[in-house]
Amino acid sequence: MFFADFATALTLTFGYMFSRSVTMQYPDKEKWLPYARYRGHHFLKRDEEGEIKCVACELCARICPCDCIEVVPYEDDKGNRRPAKFEIDMARCLFCGLCEDACPADAIALGQQYEFSSFSSRDLVIGRDNLLGKPGKATTGGGVVAARLNTEQDVLVVTSAPHGYNWWRNIRRT
Amino acid sequence: MELIVALGLIAFKVAFLIAMLLLLPLPLTWLERKIAGHMQQRMGPMRVGWHGLLQPVADGIKLLTKEDHIPAEADRFLFKLAPILALAPPFVVFVAIPFGESVSVLGHEITLYVSNMNVALLFVFAVIGIEVYGVIFGGWAANSKYAVLGSLRTCAQMISYEIPMGFAVIGVVMLAQSMSLLEIVRAQAGVWNIVYQPVGFFVFFVAGLAEAQRIPFDLAEAEGDLGAGFHTEYSGIRFAFFMVSEYAIVLLVSVLVVILFFGGWNGALVPLPPLLWFLLKVAFFVYLFIWFRFTFPRYRYDQLMAIGWKVLLPLSIANIIITGVILGAATAP
Numbered sequence: 001m002f003f004a005d006f007a008t009a010l011t012l013t014f015g016y017m018f019s020r021s022v023t024m025q026y027p028d029k030e031k032w033l034p035y036a037r038y039r040g041h042h043f044l045k046r047d048e049e050g051e052i053k054c055v056a057c058e059l060c061a062r063i064c065p066c067d068c069i070e071v072v073p074y075e076d077d078k079g080n081r082r083p084a085k086f087e088i089d090m091a092r093c094l095f096c097g098l099c100e101d102a103c104p105a106d107a108i109a110l111g112q113q114y115e116f117s118s119f120s121s122r123d124l125v126i127g128r129d130n131l132l133g134k135p136g137k138a139t140t141g142g143g144v145v146a147a148r149l150n151t152e153q154d155v156l157v158v159t160s161a162p163h164g165y166n167w168w169r170n171i172r173r174t
Numbered sequence: 175m176e177l178i179v180a181l182g183l184i185a186f187k188v189a190f191l192i193a194m195l196l197l198l199p200l201p202l203t204w205l206e207r208k209i210a211g212h213m214q215q216r217m218g219p220m221r222v223g224w225h226g227l228l229q230p231v232a233d234g235i236k237l238l239t240k241e242d243h244i245p246a247e248a249d250r251f252l253f254k255l256a257p258i259l260a261l262a263p264p265f266v267v268f269v270a271i272p273f274g275e276s277v278s279v280l281g282h283e284i285t286l287y288v289s290n291m292n293v294a295l296l297f298v299f300a301v302i303g304i305e306v307y308g309v310i311f312g313g314w315a316a317n318s319k320y321a322v323l324g325s326l327r328t329c330a331q332m333i334s335y336e337i338p339m340g341f342a343v344i345g346v347v348m349l350a351q352s353m354s355l356l357e358i359v360r361a362q363a364g365v366w367n368i369v370y371q372p373v374g375f376f377v378f379f380v381a382g383l384a385e386a387q388r389i390p391f392d393l394a395e396a397e398g399d400l401g402a403g404f405h406t407e408y409s410g411i412r413f414a415f416f417m418v419s420e421y422a423i424v425l426l427v428s429v430l431v432v433i434l435f436f437g438g439w440n441g442a443l444v445p446l447p448p449l450l451w452f453l454l455k456v457a458f459f460v461y462l463f464i465w466f467r468f469t470f471p472r473y474r475y476d477q478l479m480a481i482g483w484k485v486l487l488p489l490s491i492a493n494i495i496i497t498g499v500i501l502g503a504a505t506a507p
Contacts, residue, residue, distance in 0.1 A: 006470075013213045013469040023217045172215065 019172045024144055027115075031147035033164050036138050039095045039110035042088050042126070043134035052132065053107035056083040060099035060108055068092035069099060086128035091121040112138035143167065187288045191268050199421040200230035206464050213468045240410035245316060248407065252315035257408065257415035260308025263301045264422035270294040271429055272356050274439045274449045286449065287356065294355040295347065298430065299340055302385070306332040308419065309387075309394060313404035324403030327475060328394035331384055334482035335391075339381035341490035345374040345497040346434045359438030366437035373493045375435040377486050382427035384482070387420065388463055390470040391478060398472070428459035 024030050034040060045053045056073035068091075074084035100109045113135050118124050126134075143164020204219065204227060211218025219226025244253055271294075272287035291297055306328065313325025347353055349370060350361035358367075368375050384391035395403035405416045432438060432455040439448035446454075473481065 009469045010465065013465065016215060017209065017212045019215060021212065021217045022215045023220075025217075025220065 016172065022167070022171055024167060027147065028149040029146065030144050032167065033140070033143050033145055034112045034114065034138050035142045036140075038112055038114075038138060039097045039100075041090070041111055041113040041116050041134050042093075042099070042108055042131055043111045043113075043136055044086065044128065044131040045107050045109065045136075046132065051080075052082060052128075053105050054083050054086060054103075055105045055107070056081050056086075057104060059102045059104065063098045063102040065096060065098065066092045066094055083128055086131060088126050088131065090116060090124040090126055109137060111136050183284065184288060188269070191288065192265060195265055195268060195422050195425070196418065198425065199418045200234065202421045202424075202460070203230045203233065203417075205461075206467070209461070209464050210468050213465075234414070237410055237414040242410040242412065243407075245318065245407050247317040249315040249317065252311045253407075254412075256308050256312030256315055257412040257419075258308070259311060260305060260419040261415045261422075263303075263305040263308075264419055264426055267298050267301045267426055268422075270297045270355065271426075271433070272359065272438070273452060275356075277449070290354060290356050293353045295343060295353040295358070298355075298426075299336070302423075302426070303332075303336060305419070305423065308416075309404050312408065312416070313394075316404075316407035318407050320401040320406045321404050324394045324400050324406070328387065328404060331387075331391065331393060331478060331482070334479060335381040335384040335486070338377050338482065338486035338490040339385060341487070341494060342374045342377040342381065343434055344490075344494050345371045348494075348497050348501055355433050355438075359433055359440065362437040363440055366435065366440070366442075368435045368437075371435060371493070371497070373489055374497075375431070377490045377493065378434065379427075379431055380481070381486060382431065383463070383466065384478070386423045386427050386463070388424065389467040390473050392472060393475060393478060424460060424463050425456070428456045428463065431459050432456050 024032060026032065047053050054071075056071050058071045058073070061067075061069040061071050068089040070085065070087045070089075071083050072085035073081050076082045095110060097110050103109075108131075111134055116124070140163055144167045145164035207229070208218040208226070210216075219229035222228040222232045244250060269288045270291050272285075272290065274286035276283045276285045278284070309328045309332075310325045313321040313323075313328070316322075346358060346367050349367060350358040352358060352361070383389075387394045393403075395405070397403070400406070405413055408416060432452065436455050439452040441448065441451040
């Protein structure tokens with residue numbers, strides 16, 4: 001029909017006007033919680049006594065395809081082999097997760113944090129103590145949560161909500 | 175004393191009109207960006223003020239404080255003249271536009287128009303024709319290929335579409351037996367002209383889209399292929415002049431459509447104040463402009479010319495002939 005396609009187009013855009021917006025108001029209102037499988041910033045784990053799990057075997061440093069992990073072992077007062085220095089150059093890391101797979105002591109893993117941009121690549125070399133304090137794997141990830149911007153902290157966007165709404169359900173498919 | 179009051183009233187009305195036309199682009203840009211955002215599943219401005227309501231104010235401050243750049247090779251006089259030439263005609267036209275019959279304030283009857291010309295329609299078309307000079311000079315004076323191409327297109331487009339636009343309203347003039355906009359609205363007290371003149375409305379509205387240089391006929395700007403068309407080289411407040419002019423023309427075409435075809439301030443079904451009826455209808459057509467903008471793609475240049483000369487012009491002429499024949503048959507003794 002004459003101009004029927006115009007009418008179809010207009011009704012379509014009109015319908016879209018009242019459909020839900022897909023905008024995620026990152027970083028000062030909302031934030032995406034990654035899935036549990038997400039490979040973000042590394043973190044080092046502790047065992048039950050609070051002792052670092054890492055045995056400084058340097059397997060992670062060996063398997064790392066971009067050679068960004070540097071481990072220097074030492075012997076602590078209990079006679080265990082521990083890392084004196086454990087540095088990851090985040091500027092070079094490609095987040096493949098091979099270090100996590102290779103680790104025999106289950107000491108290193110890639111966590112949920114993804115906000116670690118920096119003005120200097122020197123700041124992206126993360127040491128042992130810093131890695132111990134990084135957030136671990138996401139447990140209930142995969143959603144958008146309310147958040148607020150925090151410029152003081154290391155973690156840019158802070159959130160307290162553990163569950164988010166599923167952002168994907170907002171996408172209208174016609 | 176009478177004279178002073180009358181002059182003061184006119185001065186007040188003119189000042190009010192100017193203030194309104196200068197300030198209306200602020201909410202209109204906000205609305206346009208908001209509607210654009212939601213049609214594209216975005217949110218539009220959200221950060222400045224509640225839901226970005228102060229965004230146009232922030233933009234205005236930005237435009238006012240921005241460097242006023244004139245290209246080295248530009249024709250400086252024409253470059254400075256063009257924004258004023260683009261801005262003035264839409265403002266002048268509103269002198270002839272009635273917004274209603276009259277309201278009584280403190281016992282005085284105040285008419286809702288500055289002047290009731292008997293040739294208002296002719297005046298509107300004559301003055302709005304000047305507006306094209308702003309665009310042409312602006313594009314030419316900037317000495318940039320994009321700007322020149324933009325103004326070349328505008329030149330052809332404006333001239334092509336003013337003809338069917340002018341012809342489209344002749345049917346309305348025949349029905350009202352007057353060129354006064356006030357008389358035209360009064361003639362529609364019973365039945366709106368859209369019933370008798372659907373073809374006239376169609377031609378007028380499409381040509382109005384082209385005159386306002388809005389999508390799907392925004393070839394003068396065509397940000398996809400011409401940078402920003404005729405105002406590529408403009409910045410700061412001079413650019414703002416072009417933007418204000420564009421919104422004023424959008425408003426003007428909406429107002430004209432309402433007055434000529436949709437009964438002006440004559441209400442229907444719901445008894446509302448006449449001014450409110452008028453503003454509601456205008457708001458609908460302004461929304462229609464924005465709605466079109468984010469629905470349709472731009473026409474190609476040859477398609478634009480073909481629509482203007484091969485579709486709208488014959489349609490408008492046929493409309494005149496048929497209206498004339500029917501009117502003649504109806505009034506024949």
